[in-house]
Amino acid sequence: MKNQLSFHAIVKFVVLSLLLIGSEVIAQSFNIIPEPVEIEQGSGFYTLNKSTEIIVPSEQDEVINIAAYLADKIRPATGFDLSIAHSDKGGIQLKLNTKFNAKIGKEGYNLEVTQKNIRIRANTPKGLFYGVQTLLQLLPPEIESKSTKSVNWQLPVVNIVDYPRFEWRGIMLDVSRHFFSKDYIKKYIDQIARYKYNIFHWHLTDDQGWRIEIKSYPKLTEIGSWRVPRTGTFGQHSEPKPNESPTYGGFYTQDDIREIIAYAKERYIEILPEIDVPGHSMAAIAAYPELSVTKDPNAVVNPGTNFSKWFGPSDFEMFIDNSLNPTDEKVYEFLDSVFSEVADLFPFEYIHMGGDECYKGFWKKDIDVQAFMKKKNIHSVEELQGYFNNRVAKIVYKNKKKLIGWDEILEEDLSQDAAIMNWRSWHNAGIKAAEQMHFVVMSPSPFYYLDLRQGDRSVEAPVYRDSRIKKVYDYNILPEGIDSTYVLGGQGNLWTEQIPTEPQVEYMSYPRAFAISESLWSPNQKKNWDNFIGKIENHFKRLDHSQINYATSMYDPIIEVTKNKNGLLKVELSTEVKDLTIYYTLDNAIPNQYHPKYSETIVLSEDVDMLRLVTYRNNKPIGKLITISSEELAKRVK
Incomplete structure (x- = not known):
């Protein structure tokens, strides 16, 4: 009897283990x-076929549009031209709740996949749209292909309840440093919508280009949107040559902007326009030199020279003077026209005024500016920028919009209704803004700066700092001490000097936008780095089928250099991703699996010229070949 019980216990243990293993496989699949808020796993699959219908209520045009969007996304890879029907059986059912479900709120959804049908329910069309994004991600990666694939189009049986952690989930794209076409902007918006972003922050003006048509000031685009062409490292470009034509650039007409806004609206993305003033205004000054203190008639759109x-x-x-004159009434007439046209174009409730990195040295030197400050009882140029900010705020409010700006605008007396975009993590500006009861969007450098290096500096674009994906994923956008009541959410910023x-x-x-998306949507306790890596790799396959580029830098080793007591270089290697093997050489050979495997600190003798590294997984190379000279390694010593 004792042996029989032991046998039953062993069988029970094996069965439970298999069930748990199966459950884990399903969860990871x-x-x-x-990551959704709640996932309840089932057994079996729903199979999509050419006869599947998308079921929607006949009287709800917006839901019908979402159904058409889903059909368009499914058609290329499957070859299925799914019809939209108004019955109440089978198929993919999109339904608005008749009674508001407070748990999921305005953007949440419930997605239920059974072996017989799929049901997405939400309080609003926006919630249905996000449910559709999850549905598409449950399909095999080939669903993103632009041509028909022979695949078994199955979705696992599952019940998902999901809703966002934050209401502001944004990506900023800088189109001033480099211009990107209307069609590409739409493509980029479509892609971020797939990851449940709902704000596209459009950085439209800066020193290197003015990208938005302003009809009352046509030279902003006739002159301000073009500069001389340059390649190579931004910040090291040469000055324009005599009589050199400014042929590099472009701008968006107001019709282009309306078209992009409409496209974004279909994907439930609001567009936040940014007109960056009073600093970062070289393109505007090139068009209208009288807007600056120096009024230099030879001012040009900067092509990326070192001017600071x-x-x-x-x-x-x-x-060079790249700041508007805050004491000139004609500047405010200019800004009134610009912000009024911007307000007429963009339906979003906020307009971004920039306000960052404003150089005030030319203001200090100008006699007229100093006289103005004395007359107005303004004691410093910092207070003068506060005066400027509030004049801009009044223009924005007059146009029935709300003001948001980079966190520098918080440094002086600021209108209570203004919101802050916290980019300087070292200033704790987000905490200060919340203490003053300003709404805050957290977009801190370096964590959410997508222009920074994501791998070793030897194989990445030459920028000043790194922001590897694990650092992005681990960042908590609610720093200790902040009043979360005033935190609208967060945002990744993509400055394009080197892009x-x-x-x-x-x-x-x-994949860093994936990491930010999960931090802004998913409950913090649901985040799991090792599981996230597996998800990234699945989405790499999806991006391959979509013909969208991405970085594999997470596979590259992290390199730390010190010196031992004899003055020799010591190199320690680690990886963000588990189960990688690092091979290296010190004899200038190209490393592979036949070379030394890293297992402990590497000490370089004095005659070593360079270190070469590569990561492998399952006996295949997966990371980039990294080559670093001993001279460069010596510069990295900590």
């Missing part, structure tokens, strides 16, 4: 980004 010197994170000197092409925009965006 979902690969949904961002930095002494610290917020301490710098500009060699001249569309593939590079994508390379810098993904």
Whole structure:
């Protein structure tokens, strides 16, 4: 009897183990980004076929539009031209709740997949749209293909309840440093919508280009949107040559902007326009020199030269005047026209005024500016920028919009209704803004700066700092001490000084935009780094089928350099991703699996010229080949 019980116990243990293993396999097979709030697993699959119908209520046009969107996404890869019907049986059912479900709110949804049908229920069409994004992610990665694939189009049986952690989930794209076409902007918006982003922050003006048509000031685009062409490292470009034509650039007409806004609206994305003033205004000054203090008639749109010197994170000197004159009424007439046209174009409730990194040195030197300050009892140029900010705020409010700006605008007296975009993590500006009861969007550098290096500096674009994906994923956008009541959400920022092409925009965006998406949508306790890596790899396959570029930098080793007591270089290697093997050489050979495997600190003798590294997984190379000279390694010593 004792042996029989033992046998039953063993069988029970084996069965339970198999069930748990199966459950884990199913859980990992979902690969949904961002991670849903609740997932209840079932057994079996729903199979999509050419006869599947998308079922919607006949009287709900917006829901019908979402059904058409879903059919369009499914058609290319499957070859199925799914019809939209109004019955109440089978198929993929999109339904609005008749009674408001407070748990899921305005953007949440319930997605239920059975072996017989799929049901998505939500309180609003926006919730249905996000449910559709999850449905698409439950299908095999080939669903993203632009041509028909021979695949068994199955979705696992599952019940998902999902809703966002934050209401503001944004991505900023800088189109001033490099111009990207209308069609590409639409493509980028479509892609971020797939990951449940709902804000596209459009950085439209800066020193290197003015990208929005303003009918009352036509030279902003006739002159301000074009500069001389340059390649190579931004910040090291040469000055324009005599009589050199400014042929590089472009702009969006107001009709282009309306078209993009309509496209984004169909994907439940609001567009936040940014007109960056009073600093970062070289393109506007090139078109209208009288807007600046110096009024230089030879001002040109900057092609990416080195025109500043930095002494610290917020301490710098500009060699050319790129700031508007805050004491000139004609400047405010100009801004009134610009912001009025912007307000007429963009339906979103906020307009972004920039306000960051404004150099005030030319204001200090100008006699008229100093006289103005004395007359107005303004005691410093910092207070003068506060005066400017509030004049802009009044213009924005007059146009029935709300003001938002980079966190520098918080430094002086600021209108209570203004919101803050916290980018300087070292200033705790988000905490200060919340204490003053300003709404805050957290977009801190370096964590959410998508232009920063995501791998080793030897194989990435030359920028000043890194922001590897694990650092992005682990960041908590609610720092200790902040009043979360005032935190609208967060945002990734993609500045494009070193990003001249569309593939590079994508390379810098993904997979880090996945990490930000999960942090902004999913409950913090649902985040799991090792599971997230598996999801990323599934989405790499999806991006391959979509023909969208991405970075594999997470496979590259992290390199730390010190010196031993004899002055020799010591190199320690680690990886963000588990189960990687690092091979290396010190003899200039190209490393592979036949070379030394890293297992302990590498000490370089004095005659070593360079270190070469590569990561492998399952006996196949997966990371980039990294080559670093001993001279460069010595510069990295900590």
